[in-house]
Amino acid sequence: MSEAVRVLVVDDEALVRHALRAFLADDDRVTLVGEATDGSEVVEICEAMHPDVVLMDIKMREVGGVEATRRVLEWNPHCRVIALTTFTTEWRALEVLRAGACGYLVKNSTPEQIIDAIVAAHAGDRVVSPEVQERFVRAAIETGSSQITDAPALSDRERQIIEMIAKGLSNAEIAQELHYAEGTVKADIRRINNEWNVENRLQIVLRATELGIISL
Template sequence: MSDAVRVLVVDDEALVRHALRAFLADDDRITLVGEAADGSEAVDVCKQTQPDVVLMDIKMPDVSGVEATKRLLEWNPSCRIVALTTFTTEWRALEVLYAGACGYLVKNSTPEQIIDAVVAAHAGDRVVSPEVQERFVRTAIKSGDARTPTTPVLSERERQVIELISHGLSNAEIADELHYAESTVKADIRHINQLWGVENRLQIVLRATELGIITL
């Protein structure tokens, strides 16, 4: 079909790539244009094949799926990237979504769910596996329950740290950006957790959004 979605598969496991090829090729809404075994190769193959949607594993050697997502979108911002991974934790999802991915699926999704997600992503929708959505909701509720009546005062550096967390940067990357030691960044994050009564980076981002400190 001339209007079929052009899909690139990126995964370091040959068996996974084979399984994805097997059912993607059977759907006339999909044209499989290529595959890559790691994040570095993904960028090169993407430039050669011009996919509409990339199915991207997260944990890969050398260049991770998160970093590959950033690089691909720097090269082609219109490309749609759907993470396909074994991880169900909300922080893993948030990390790649902030890197620019439009979807997050777990590998126990059915072939029909994966194909539907590819088509939906190409149409401009955001797609997230139900079990990961549930974790987001639970975390948001927990964050809301811990809300304090007043907004604790943050230092300017702590506000910068929160902003960079919202962009998906790691502690080391934040330290490089702000020219501080990584231990200083970790101390800032611990202090923010104590001030706001939260436990992790996702809750920090949710609370900062609620308080209007950042805009997603």
């Protein structure tokens, strides 16, 4: 079995930290290596504990999650930061994603969704909660910020994968649903990225919506 992903939790609410601590302890894919109550503590704890992934609250008393994300990535550009917050507005998500976070989850996500996101982020994926992803897509369509082009031919499996990405499923969940190896799913997603000239799951969903392949 591969080594567990080292996780640092940053949140100023003790109840949230307690809940995360409890369910992270129940999954051997991850291990909690530290906690911080404010963004001002993050770099010091990162230097001591060397996390692979940081779960980052956005609104904190002294140093908020956006600035703390920048500090983490200055410390180690290879560390992965996932925002975990109550905010669902797209501008909040854009703010922290532009600061370098690779993911944005809302706090009503299930423990399984959060852990799957941690594992996926560590593997190099970008993870966004479905409800926030939908807001991105709707905002982009309403503002007409993208140009619609003809879609290259897709296989039935690729269409299924796109539909599951839109529902927020991880690569592992998609592989389980389709009864394929996770590596096969990743290869299909890479092909879609290359064919559509997009970089991540959110852009796949946006393009698929523009082309009428899926609807939200």
